[in-house]
Amino acid sequence: MENILKELFHLKVLLLLIIVSGMGGTLQHGLNMSLISAPSAYIKCFINETWLERYGTAMEEQVIKVTWSVIVSIYPIGAVLGALIAGHLSVKYGRKNCLVFNNILAIVAAAIVGLSRMARSFEMILVARFLYGVNAGNGMNIHCMYLMECSPKKLRGVVTVTTAIFISLGKCLGQIIGLREILGSESVWPLLMAFNAIPAFIQLVTLPWFPESPRYLLIDKGNRALSINALQRLWGKRDFSQELEEMQAERTAIRGKRPRSVWELCRDPSVWSQLAINMMMSLFIQLSGINAIYSYAFEIFHAAGIPNETIPYVSIGTGLIETITLLICGFFVERAGRKSLLCGGLGFMSLWTALLTVTFSLQHLVSWMPYCSLVIIFAYVLSYGLGPGGVAIILPSEIFLQSDRPAGYVINGFLNWFGLFLIGMVFSFMIEGLGYLCFLIFCGVCFVLTILAYYIVLETKGKTPLEINEEFKNRKFWKKAPLRVSPNGTIPQSTVEIIMSTAF
Structure with missing residues (x-):
């Protein structure tokens, strides 16, 4: 972590770019x-x-x-x-x-x-x-x-x-x-x-x-001189030969193809694993309940006995916790890796939403139960920030090649905003119809996402987009294994093993 911080602060122009681009x-x-x-x-x-x-x-x-x-x-x-x-x-x-x-x-x-x-x-x-x-x-x-x-x-x-x-x-x-x-x-x-x-x-x-x-300058535009100039301005004057070779290798791999459209990307079976991960990191993360939790925070704070005029100040604490945990995630993501943080964060989110259902159902029976709900809310936000909150925004940028990344982000953005719109429209009706049991739906979504992330997501830490793309191709995730049926009509155990090994 210390080395990462030293390296980042050494690259002063890149550090300024992070601030300016974020504004x-x-x-x-x-x-x-x-x-x-x-x-x-x-x-x-x-x-x-x-x-x-x-x-x-x-x-x-x-x-x-x-x-x-x-x-x-x-x-x-x-x-x-x-x-x-x-x-x-x-x-x-x-x-x-x-x-x-x-x-x-x-x-x-x-x-x-x-x-x-x-x-x-x-x-x-x-x-x-x-x-x-x-x-x-x-x-x-x-x-x-x-x-x-x-x-x-x-x-x-x-x-x-x-x-x-x-x-x-x-x-x-x-x-x-x-x-x-x-x-x-x-x-x-x-x-x-x-x-x-x-x-x-x-x-x-x-x-x-x-x-x-x-x-963009080298792979999309083919301008090596401008690319080197950009690298020197961002990273300082040093040897960029390895980075340039990796970018040139990616440019060669896509053979100067124009960036693909969304339709072309979706029709290519070789990137279906990446598209599945992209969907997880956009639509289904929105359906995990994080924005619903924020929307319902006022009622939780009110149930805990906090005066209405004080609730806006307490709500700031939720945002501060998410910010702090995302900062921590930024330092651990290069050490622990994307996959472990994602699976761990989603797993804990499923646990907290299940416990939240219990505390909500008991908050009118036990005087101190609303305070347990507050603690669980903060724990949920903490788990989100340390896991999906940071990783979900990294993976889509890493799993696609340069020619596929713009279309991948179009899909990611569309599903992300559609999920946000869907939760905003449906959540109030869920609360009205199901009450606190609606959080069990979020619990189920988080649990399923944990399982899917474990089997589908590849660790991308320290790898180039070309290396990541080759790993996806070698997995042959969507390739069907030949199905051999025995004379008695059953599927041999060896065939089952082949199917499982091919899929996962």
Whole structure:
């Protein structure tokens, strides 16, 4: 760990790039996740006031709820669009340029929502949330690709996991500035909703001074001189012969192919294992319950006897725990490996959700049981941060070759945002229909993911994308073993062994 820290701090330009790229990358998603909650009551009131001014009658309570739901849910819809266009734009214009110009969307959205109350238009909030979504969906995908392609092989894990850290930092920052003492009051809520413009502007004026991804320059563009120049600026002047050979070998392996589309990638059986892992790291991680746990935190804190006016301050602790554990994950991911952290984190998450169901069912019978629920919530967040929270954002960038990575991230982004949208729409109905038993569903998802991760996920620590791709090919995960049936109609034990060894 000490060597990793020394190496990282020695690469000062790369360290600055991590900070600058995060400002307009995944930090934006974290902000959008938390900033919307603090002014919710004020925005609902603004919607009703605007309607009354226009039509002379107050808006019905149910219509206000529906309008608010649309404002909240249009964000992941915009993010799906952003994720779908990220692959094409990152190939055509480069990773860095896409991140730079993506900030314009956030600044425009901030201007629209900042002027919404002055213009007496709640529809402007809707438009701004959609643009914020496009910005976040595009920025998250390209941010992950850009950092992975700019980092040395032995630091790839710790550098890439910073994209998850910036999501948590964004959540914490949004919770802090959303406090009543800062920007969470009724008089300044438009400024709170427009806060995204500040990190976007910082990245807009600073990121152009950094180089383009060296892997993109050599493998996609075939420009060896620019790639070497980018490596020298990022890593300092030293011998890059090994890194250049590895990139050239990958370029030779894909034989100068153009980046594949999503349809072409899905039709290729040789990458189905990678696609299965990609689906696990996007859709099913969202269905593990982490965002539902955050959504239900208010009720848990309330049940523990914490005053309502104090709950926002206590909620910040949840975000801080996730941030701290992701930092710890960043230091351990190159030592313990991706697979062990992923399986361990998911396994503990299944245990905590099972225990959470028990404590919820007993919290009205035992006076101190709500405090057990609080401890379990923090343990759940801790397990997520040390395992899936960091690893899920690293693996998609490592398991695909350069020609497949943009399409892989399009799939990853689409499923990730779809899962977030699905949980947001369905969770309230799950609570209404199943009560606390709904957490058993999350327990089952986490348990199944633990088993799948153990059998499907390959350890990628310290390996090049080409080496990882060759390992997947050698496993022949999707190749069917010949089925030999004995005369009595049974399958011989040797055939069963062949099938199992071929699959796993």
